[in-house]
Amino acid sequence: MPTDATGGVGRRIAYYRSVVRPKLTQKQLADAACVALGTIRKIERGERGVTDDTLAAIAEALGVDPGRLRSDREPSHSQARDALPALSAAIAAYDLPEDGPVRTIGELRQAVDEAEAWRLGSQYTRLVRRMPDLLAELARAHQAAVGQERAVTAALLVSAYRSADAAAYKLGAHDLSARMIELMRWVTSEADDPLLGATVAYVRTEIFFAARAHAAGLRALERAIDTAPAPSGLDEFAARGALHMRAAVIAGRARDAAAANTHLQEAGALAERVDEDIYRGTAFGPDSVRIHSVSVAVSLGGDHVGQALDVAREWKPPTRLPGERRSGFYIELGRAQLWSGLADDAFESLKVARRIAPQHTRDHPWVREDASTLRRLKRADSESLTSFAEWCAAT
Numbered sequence: 129m130p131t132d133a134t135g136g137v138g139r140r141i142a143y144y145r146s147v148v149r150p151k152l153t154q155k156q157l158a159d160a161a162c163v164a165l166g167t168i169r170k171i172e173r174g175e176r177g178v179t180d181d182t183l184a185a186i187a188e189a190l191g192v193d194p195g196r197l198r199s200d201r202e203p204s205h206s207q208a209r210d211a212l213p214a215l216s217a218a219i220a221a222y223d224l225p226e227d228g229p230v231r232t233i234g235e236l237r238q239a240v241d242e243a244e245a246w247r248l249g250s251q252y253t254r255l256v257r258r259m260p261d262l263l264a265e266l267a268r269a270h271q272a273a274v275g276q277e278r279a280v281t282a283a284l285l286v287s288a289y290r291s292a293d294a295a296a297y298k299l300g301a302h303d304l305s306a307r308m309i310e311l312m313r314w315v316t317s318e319a320d321d322p323l324l325g326a327t328v329a330y331v332r333t334e335i336f337f338a339a340r341a342h343a344a345g346l347r348a349l350e351r352a353i354d355t356a357p358a359p360s361g362l363d364e365f366a367a368r369g370a371l372h373m374r375a376a377v378i379a380g381r382a383r384d385a386a387a388a389n390t391h392l393q394e395a396g397a398l399a400e401r402v403d404e405d406i407y408r409g410t411a412f413g414p415d416s417v418r419i420h421s422v423s424v425a426v427s428l429g430g431d432h433v434g435q436a437l438d439v440a441r442e443w444k445p446p447t448r449l450p451g452e453r454r455s456g457f458y459i460e461l462g463r464a465q466l467w468s469g470l471a472d473d474a475f476e477s478l479k480v481a482r483r484i485a486p487q488h489t490r491d492h493p494w495v496r497e498d499a500s501t502l503r504r505l506k507r508a509d510s511e512s513l514t515s516f517a518e519w520c521a522a523t
Contacts, residue, residue: 137183140197142172144190152189152483160189160451160486162249180207184253188487191519208487211256212301215292218260219304222311225267233280236269240284243291244409248450250488255295263288270315282319286312290331290409298491302338309335322357326367327408329356333374342382349375359398366407369398373412373420380427388424395420404448411450419445419457426460429467436464455485459492466498471505474498475513482516489520496522 145152154172158165163182170176171186178186180194184207187194194207231239239262246254266288270281289312297305309332316324329352336345352371359365376391395417404413418439425436440461445454462477478499481489489495499522503513516522 137178137197138172138174141168141186141190144192144197145172156483157186157189160249160483161185162246162251162254181254181257185251188251188253188490191482191486191490208253208256208295208299209301211253211260212296212299212304214260215256215263215296216304216307218263219289219292219308219311221264222267223271225264225271228265228268230265230269230272233269233277233284236266236281236284240266240287240291243288247291247294247409248406248411248452250298250452250455250485252295252298252487252491255291256299259288259292259295263292278318279320282315283321283324285315286319286324286328287409289315290327293331293334297334297338298488300491302334305338306335323363323367323408326352326356326371327410330370330374330410333378336378337381340381342378343384345378346375346382346384346387349378359401362402363407365398365401366405366410366412369395369402369417370407370410370412372398373417377420377423377427380424383428385428385432388428392417392421392424404446406450411453415446415449416453418443419449419453419460422457422460422464426464433464433467436461437468440464451485452488455481455488457481458484459489459494463494463498466501471502475502475506475516478502478516482519492520495520 145154145157152160154168155165157163158168161168161182163185167176167182168186171178171182183197184194187197190197230236243255243259243262246258263285266281266285270278270285273281289308293305293308293312296302296308309328312328312331316328329349333345333349336342336348349371353368353375356368356371357364359368372391372395376388376395379385379388379391396414399412399414399417402413404411404415422436422439425432425434425439445457447454458477458481462474462481465471465474465477478489478495481495499513499517499520503517503522506513
């Protein structure tokens with residue numbers, strides 16, 4: 129339901145944007161919230177209302193609770209987590225969807241693409257609130273589809289499940305995430321697209337990360353690499369490269385330095401064959417491999433941590449990369465800096481991550497752990513650090 133911007137919402141947004149942390153321009157706020165710049169301008173001037181979804185996205189970008197921006201000042205809990213039960217109910221009825229309208233394939237594809245953009249921008253609140261209806265509609269479309277159209281709706285379902293899964297996983301609902309990944313695996317067989325298997329194998333790694341079953345996850349990825357289609361075009365090179373990139377990280381978590389370096393080298397060689405772009409919903413290219421090299425170094429720990437600092441001294445992730453991936457770079461870098469005794473640099477990296485993708489940063493367990501450690505180490509800088517720690521619920 130739209131909130132009346134003339135009641136003070138627009139003024140409060142402008143205040144938090146320009147005066148309070150994180151001090152953003154209107155363009156930066158629009159980019160972080162995945163909202164049109166013109167919309168931000170009109171809201172701040174009080175020329176238009178703002179829907180709950182848009183307000184939640186703006187609040188996440190500003191790093192404040194949505195209740196602080198509302199006219200009625202009602203307290204607001206995590207709207208994303210509050211919406212998870214509806215998402216769970218939607219996938220429980222994956223084969224028995226309720227009757228309802230079904231848009232054209234073109235319209236459904238547009239809705240799925242929009243959800244993917246939210247995923248890449250770490251807009252988890254929007255995802256969990258919108259995905260239950262979209263998943264139910266796609267289930268109806270798939271159930272009614274015949275012939276080639278069935279393969280098309282299956283592929284759209286895989287992409288939609290992936291977007292919903294990203295929100296569930298990042299919000300800590302790992303059981304729900306695992307159920308959606310199993311549905312992705314189920315529907316992939318009907319999509320008539322060999323590369324979708326590689327996509328699902330990439331996402332399935334979340335289950336192994338959550339269970340800390342890193343060695344098993346590495347085996348699963350290596351099997352997926354062996355069965356992936358032989359590279360013959362950009363999509364195939366990117367799909368195989370993304371699997372190697374993911375395998376390098378989970379090998380690092382398994383403390384298998386030899387496997388991690390081997391997979392990272394394979395990913396780097398494949399990255400030279402493609403431009404940095406989004407392939408099958410995953411960013412892959414030379415920049416993404418650099419980011420994952422930092423992740424591998426941090427995962428291996430010990431003497432490897434210095435390699436992460438070396439990368440960061442010479443390179444920063446470009447803005448064309450998805451916000452979640454760029455924020456992840458700074459979260460990993462912050463941990464490397466903290467372990468290296470660079471507490472001030474670590475805090476700066478966490479603040480950069482927050483500016484890029486607030487919700488991804490706030491819900492990241494490493495951020496909470498490292499903010500707690502920094503808070504204990506840096507009592508002299510208590511105000512800004514305490515504020516950050518409270519924002520991400522660090523203990």
